[in-house]
Amino acid sequence: MKQNSLLQYIVLYMIVACVALAIATLARVFTVSIGFDSFTAFMVFIVVLAIQVVVYLSIHVVLQNTMLPWIGEWLSKIPYFRKKIESRQVPMIAKETLLDAPEQPSLEDIRNKQLQNKTKxxxxxxxxxLNYTRKSFALYLSNEHLDVLCRNLQAYINELDVKELQPVKIKELTAIDIRHFGWNIWNYSKPRNQMDIAHFLKIVFPDVFKETEVDSIKRHLKDDELKGAIKIQENID
Incomplete structure (x- = not known):
């Protein structure tokens, strides 16, 4: 396409140059025929040639910047020419859109991104x-036992073996507080069976539930919602 356009320009300029030279030559011949010397005839040749170049460039600029846009706008109102213009523009727009389209990520990149999002x-x-647990037990557990409780909670949330759980010694809090804590954690980590959190409480707080069966812990997790230091919370965020 570019080579054809360049060739057309070359042919056009050659035709213009030949016509200009022919007119300038005729002017020189006419000057000699009426009795002027060769130098004067040559100067007439140069002046006529220069005038033609200036006139051609002026016409080209006027056509390019003024007449052609006006003619194009006028032709675009005619249905036949409008279809021709649109048929040429659509492939160019499609090509530019294709070139500008961003590179699509691979399936492996998508999987890795999804895995990172899930892990986060x-x-x-x-x-x-863990933050909720630390706030709830900061006044009732030693630093050592609070760390143990947090590790136990991490094992529960990650659904690790109950053999990973270790007991902690607590002071001042009652069974109601511990059951409320258990319900809040279960509710936050749903879907989980309430029996799982009941087993968790039985193992982690053996002194509190020494004489309480796991089924009983499960049945009474949400009893007396407004009592105790730790109350039922629908959302621990």
Missing amino acids: EQRDRLNIA
């Missing part, structure tokens, strides 16, 4: 549960 979400949820 799980980590964020665990941190929320």
Whole structure:
């Protein structure tokens, strides 16, 4: 396409140059025929040639900047020419859109991104549960036992074996407080069977539930919602 356009320009300029030279030559011959010397005739040749170049460039600029846009706008109103113009523009627009389209990620990149998002979400949820636990037990557990409780909670949320759980010794809090804590954690980590959190409480707080069966812990998790230091919370965020 570019080579054809260049060739057309070359042919056009050659035709213009030949016509200009022919007119300038005729002017020189006419000057000699009426009795002027060769130098004067040559100067007439140069002046006529220069005038033609200036006139051609002026006409070209006027046509390019003024007449052609006006003619194009006028032709675009005619249905036949409008269809021709649109048929040429659509492939060019499609090509530019294709070139500008961003590179699509591979399936492996998508999987890795989704895995990173899932891992981050799980980590964020665990941190929320751990922060809630530290706030709830900061006054009632030693630093050592609070760390043990947080490790136990992490094992529960990650659904690890109950053999990973270790007991802690608590002071001042009652069975109601511990059951409320258990319900809040279960509710936050749903869907989970309430029996799982009941087993968790039985193992982690053996002194509190020494004489209480797991089924009983499960049945009474949400009893007396407004009593105790730790109350039922629908959302621990």
